[in-house]
Amino acid sequence: MSIFVIILLVIAVAAAAFLIWKNRDDFSQKSLEPEPEDIRVPPLLRGINYLLSDKPDRALQEMVHVAKIRSESAEVYMALGEMFRSQGEYGRAVRIHQNLLARPDMPPELHFQAYVSLGRDFQAGGLLDRALKHYAKALAIQPDHLASLTACLRIREQSHEWDEAEWLVSRLEQIENQSYHEHRAYLKAEMAHAAMEQGDLSLCESLAIEAIKLSPSCTHAYLLRIQLLIQEGKAKQASEQAHAFLQQVKPEHHTLLPEVLMKEEAFYRKHGEDFLWDAWQQRHDIEVGVRWIEEVSKAFGKAQGLKLKDKLSLTNLSLRHELRLAALNDAEDNLVQQAKYWRLSMKLYACKHCGVQVHDMRWQCPKCNTWGSMEPLQGSHVFGEEQHVTP
Ligand SMILES: [Zn+2]
Known part of the structure; x- marks a missing residue:
C-alpha cells in the first residue's frame, strides 16, 4: 500500500494547495463566513483518511463527492482511477471512470480521457470486447490517437483477429509515417497458418508468398511455405525454398528448419537429410x-x-x-x-528486445509484443538469468 498512499498523498497535497491558492482572496476577506465551496477540501481529506485506514469503498465515496463539487477535481478523480487500475482493482477503476462520464459538466477533453481509461480498465481486467468498445469511442473523438490504436492492435493480436490487426497496422503506418513491413509480414504469416489449419492450402500459399514479399526475412512465412511445398509433393521447390530460408532469415532462426523438413518422412529420407547434412x-x-x-x-x-x-x-x-x-x-x-x-522445464528461447524467456518458440514476444524477436538461448548458462513467462 505504501507507494499507492504516497502518490495519493502527493496528489492530495497538490490539490489542497491549489484550492487554497485559488481561494486566497476569499480566505482573507470572508474567513468567518465559509463559502459553500470550502467544503471541497474536507471530503478530499476524508477520502485520504479512509484510504489510509484501508477503507477504499468509503474513500471512493468521498472522492465521488469531491468530484461532483468541482470540475478541476475530476483530474484528481482520474488519477485515483489510474491508481486503482495499477493496483489490480479494475472494478473500482471502472466505477470511477464511468462516474466521470456521467457528469453533465465534463469538459470534452476529459470525456475522451475517460473513454481511453475505461478501455484500459477493461483490457487490464480481461474484458476485451468492452475494452475495444471504449477505445472505439475514444478514436471517434481522436481518430489518430496512437495509444488507443496500439491497444486495439494488442487486443486483436491476442484474439488472433489478424485481418483487424492488419488494418490497425496500416493505420499506424499512415499516422506515424514509418514502415511496419516486418510486422505486417508476420501477421500475413499468421493468416497463412490459420488457412493451413482450415485446409485451405491455396490461400495459405498466396498469403505466405505475400508475407515473404513484405519481408524477405519473415521466418514464419518461409517455414509455412516449405511445409506446404513438401505436403504438395513439390520436393525440388521445397529444397529451393529451404535454401532461400538459410540465405534470408537470421541465423538464430536456422534451428527451426530441421523440424519442418521432418514433417513428411519420405521427403526427409530422400531430400531433407542430405540438405541438412550439406x-x-x-x-x-x-x-x-x-x-x-x-x-x-x-x-x-x-x-x-x-x-x-x-x-x-x-x-x-x-x-x-x-x-x-x-x-x-x-x-x-x-x-x-x-x-x-x-x-522438461528449461526455457529454450529468449526475446532479443526485452530478454523474456519462454519454453516454446513464439512468433510474437508475450511481453514486449515484438514480432520475430525470439531466439534460441545458447550461451553456457543453464538456467535463465532474466525474466520468465510461464508458457
Ligand atoms: Zn520481448
Whole structure:
C-alpha cells in the first residue's frame, strides 16, 4: 500500500494547495463566513483518511463527492482511477471512470480521457470486447490517437483477429509515417497458418508468398511455405525454398528448419537429410546440430538420434547443449535423469528486445509484443538469468 498512499498523498497535497491558492482572496476577506465551496477540501481529506485506514469503498465515496463539487477535481478523480487500475482493482477503476462520464459538466477533453481509461480498465481486467468498445469511442473523438490504436492492435493480436490487426497496422503506418513491413509480414504469416489449419492450402500459399514479399526475412512465412511445398509433393521447390530460408532469415532462426523438413518422412529420407547434412558441413552451427538430433529422436526414435549425434561428432559444446544431448540417453545414471528433468522445464528461447524467456518458440514476444524477436538461448548458462513467462 505504501507507494499507492504516497502518490495519493502527493496528489492530495497538490490539490489542497491549489484550492487554497485559488481561494486566497476569499480566505482573507470572508474567513468567518465559509463559502459553500470550502467544503471541497474536507471530503478530499476524508477520502485520504479512509484510504489510509484501508477503507477504499468509503474513500471512493468521498472522492465521488469531491468530484461532483468541482470540475478541476475530476483530474484528481482520474488519477485515483489510474491508481486503482495499477493496483489490480479494475472494478473500482471502472466505477470511477464511468462516474466521470456521467457528469453533465465534463469538459470534452476529459470525456475522451475517460473513454481511453475505461478501455484500459477493461483490457487490464480481461474484458476485451468492452475494452475495444471504449477505445472505439475514444478514436471517434481522436481518430489518430496512437495509444488507443496500439491497444486495439494488442487486443486483436491476442484474439488472433489478424485481418483487424492488419488494418490497425496500416493505420499506424499512415499516422506515424514509418514502415511496419516486418510486422505486417508476420501477421500475413499468421493468416497463412490459420488457412493451413482450415485446409485451405491455396490461400495459405498466396498469403505466405505475400508475407515473404513484405519481408524477405519473415521466418514464419518461409517455414509455412516449405511445409506446404513438401505436403504438395513439390520436393525440388521445397529444397529451393529451404535454401532461400538459410540465405534470408537470421541465423538464430536456422534451428527451426530441421523440424519442418521432418514433417513428411519420405521427403526427409530422400531430400531433407542430405540438405541438412550439406548445411551442417557448410556452417557447423551447433544449435542447429543439437536441434536436428533432438528432432530426429522425437520423430524417428532415440536410436536414430544418437546415431546422428555420432555422425555429427559435435565438439566444444556448451553445458546447455551437453545437457540437452544427455537428456536423450536412456541410461539410469543420476546425471541423465537430472538432465531429463531439466530439459522438461528449461526455457529454450529468449526475446532479443526485452530478454523474456519462454519454453516454446513464439512468433510474437508475450511481453514486449515484438514480432520475430525470439531466439534460441545458447550461451553456457543453464538456467535463465532474466525474466520468465510461464508458457
Ligand atoms: Zn520481448
